[in-house]
Amino acid sequence: LAKTTQPISMDSYEGQEVNITCSHNNIATNDYITWYQQFPSQGPRFIIQGYKTKVTNEVASLFIPADRKSSTLSLPRVSLSDTAVYYCLVGPTGGGNKLTFGTGTQLKVEL
Amino acid sequence: NAGVTQTPKFRVLKTGQSMTLLCAQDMNHEYMYWYRQDPGMGLRLIHYSVGEGTTAKGEVPDGYNVSRLKKQNFLLGLESAAPSQTSVYFCASISAGDVSSYEQYFGPGTRLTVT
Numbered sequence: 001l002a003k004t005t006q007p008i009s010m011d012s013y014e015g016q017e018v019n020i021t022c023s024h025n026n027i028a029t030n031d032y033i034t035w036y037q038q039f040p041s042q043g044p045r046f047i048i049q050g051y052k053t054k055v056t057n058e059v060a061s062l063f064i065p066a067d068r069k070s071s072t073l074s075l076p077r078v079s080l081s082d083t084a085v086y087y088c089l090v091g092p093t094g095g096g097n098k099l100t101f102g103t104g105t106q107l108k109v110e111l
Numbered sequence: 112n113a114g115v116t117q118t119p120k121f122r123v124l125k126t127g128q129s130m131t132l133l134c135a136q137d138m139n140h141e142y143m144y145w146y147r148q149d150p151g152m153g154l155r156l157i158h159y160s161v162g163e164g165t166t167a168k169g170e171v172p173d174g175y176n177v178s179r180l181k182k183q184n185f186l187l188g189l190e191s192a193a194p195s196q197t198s199v200y201f202c203a204s205i206s207a208g209d210v211s212s213y214e215q216y217f218g219p220g221t222r223l224t225v226t
Contacts, residue, residue, distance in 0.1 A: 045217070
């Protein structure tokens, strides 16, 4: 599975847009980029997944440049409840494939 | 739909004791996984199963055994607990039909302390 690099922590204030970038230089042709969110004392929760260009859902947007060596998770107008650890994962899709979690990015949102 | 549930939520063991963690899912998923998460770290895969009656080793399988006798249940066993196994254990599942998705569904976790 492609190794990923993301910032250890980020701070923001309520109402701001937060962008978390993940580097994955060795991404393979059949790899997808997936982001999970984890609140304290809870299991990770799927946020968004993409292959190229831009993907948007009700929670976030995912921007992937043409070379796919990096990706950016964008959270619009964060609130205190967005304080969590965000994981970037890269790998082939399919239920039989195994997820590899790095240490993630700890996002702290303040008033 | 309860999703993925884990039993127990908390447990304290003495070194050398054994126990079994139960994961149950009601989504008819084929694939199930057991992870451990140590403080300040990401999740590491212990064992996984791609179907009833099948299991496979993950990244950190030593000291653990698993069984998948029923499709909806995935058991994680510790035969002789060690302090190094103090961790939070998460179970997850995904449907084999989700060939274009990476969306695993996670349980709430079991916090295990071995003294």
